[in-house]
Amino acid sequence: MGFLFLLRDLKNNRKDRALVLLSLVFLSSALSFIIALPPIWKQIDAALGVPSIAVPLAQSCVMLVLVFQTSVVAYWAFPPAEARRRSKIFGIAGAAAIAGLFATFSQIDPDDFSHFLVRGTFYKAYLGIYIAAYTLAQTYLAVKCWQQARRSVNSWVTASLRIITVGAVITVGQSVIRTADLVADAFGSSADSWLALAWLCGDAGALLTLLGYFLPTLVDRARGVYGWANDHYVYKRLAPLWEALYAATPSIAAVPAESQLRSLVQLRPISFSLYRRITEIRDGMIELRPYLHADVREEAEHRHGTQGLKDPDLAAAVVAEQIRQALASHSQKQAAVELTEYADARVSPETTDEDKHLLLRIARYFTPPPAQVTTPVPS
Template structure:
């Protein structure tokens, strides 16, 4: 069981991370779209590479292509793609601006590495299609040269990744960001150590130099597992914008508030889709997406206020007076009273607009209730959303608008 987890755990985690990103993927602006494409490229390349290195898939790739050990260069080329995509993502995050593109020198370096590894792989005498390629052919001519050609394209990206992760870690203040960068830094350093170790292993096999078999076994089995798990986790964890004491509790409160606002926001969006920058997703996907909750909550509050503004012609002040009197009779006071009245006024306005009723005569708006700042207004709208959801569940189907009562 432990060996199966070591072998198949990394590809499983990589595919879960990739599918999770794809499930919550949506474009907000061109800049964010560029960063998400880099993340998807990075995760997708790692998922393919890990899958090709799994024993059954490794042998199947060689059999399918008719080239023994074809999975070896294919997995290495996808690692090159992943490493440079991750490096470009960190460069873009730190410097911003235009999309990051490799200089012609780096492109030449990577292209030379790909061509060199391909040629050396085809020239090397490795006829048996076996996942134990390194142990079987470590002493063969051109295998060491293959590894060195691979490192020519990979090491610059890894060294840049380690440097950028460390620099960003030193600058980061938020605990969640620091955690991600710690995992990224340690993971990349471990990957660099593994590739240096593997170069020394091939060197020792080629020239019959002493090199500990026990050390090799430990490095091969556990270093890559720890390294890639850390790197995958750093890429997969949500970017929680939290800091200070009670950070987790504060984030949970904002996330819960964001979900509470959904019924009211969705009703206003359906009445006026122009209020939202992005169309709604399913409730399940929204609950599975914990990223950027501060920004998303702020936007939801603003869009609810925009939706109310667009609904002003249908908000009847006379209806509001009747609704308020009835709520007072029911014993509601303070914030509870204002939230309940606002919810019913909005529900009546939405029904009137949906039914095509003409706007009422007189002042074309009802009184505006809310908080004095963003936090208090967010809490008020959350109460309104709760009351609105309760009103909808209690109202029988085919109910009449408040204006007709």
């Protein structure tokens, strides 16, 4: 899932090395687990004609995960030049570890891998290489992610880095148990009873680490979906107000309004159309200024104020009535004798987002005048 989610970003950010490396983290991790599945394992062994060859292949993918994980953190923590230098070092170390795994594997009885037990010298060397590389990489990951979490100002990124740190520390538990097994074997003993816990540490730690890397992407996607849905919701909520203003002043729409249904069906964003709708509503309100009666504003402010409304809701409710009465006066060509401003002038928004929320409040209180002459709304 992480890899597939990141593929979309890679199309537009292929030069972002950290993003490319993060994608490779997920891809390599997925391959390591897929290769280790018994049916896949057997198919690989049969295809290559080498018993248990899937083991070093899967664990080589784990080595790649470590290389890419540490490289990602390097690009997060250091300037590009230093990050590239460290990434090369991690890559060389990873290649050496993989070469060591295959070199020792070639000297081991394949039956050893079917039980994952410490036996011969070369098997111990194989495990030693794997454990050493894994422990060093996860320790580096835990330390650097913890340091970066303390510097981050984004709460979600901080949480993600903390999760990665916890996952990396837990995975070291697997290394400790496997190392204890190696040491115990040297003294004629065994720590086989702890191997189940070692696998649990490895799997739980890997899961947390991947979740930590995945969380920012997931949050970003969730925000994107929320933003898309919210834009469509706001666009629809502003429709009655916009339609009433457009009916009175068609010139506010330079081009026909986009079909919201088509955008919904095609899952397209409507942010630009929403921006246009907000601008056109404001343009329509400007066109109605000659029809704003001072007494309408005074009466509406007194009535809504006695009902307990406070700004910005008070201003929104008054503006809604001002627009309603201005539309009625416009249809009858009755310009105001004593002009006034819209009530929302005292809560003037400073950003487009603030203006959007204010217009939503106005739309909530707005009802069109019953006798308004309408102009067909563009599809």
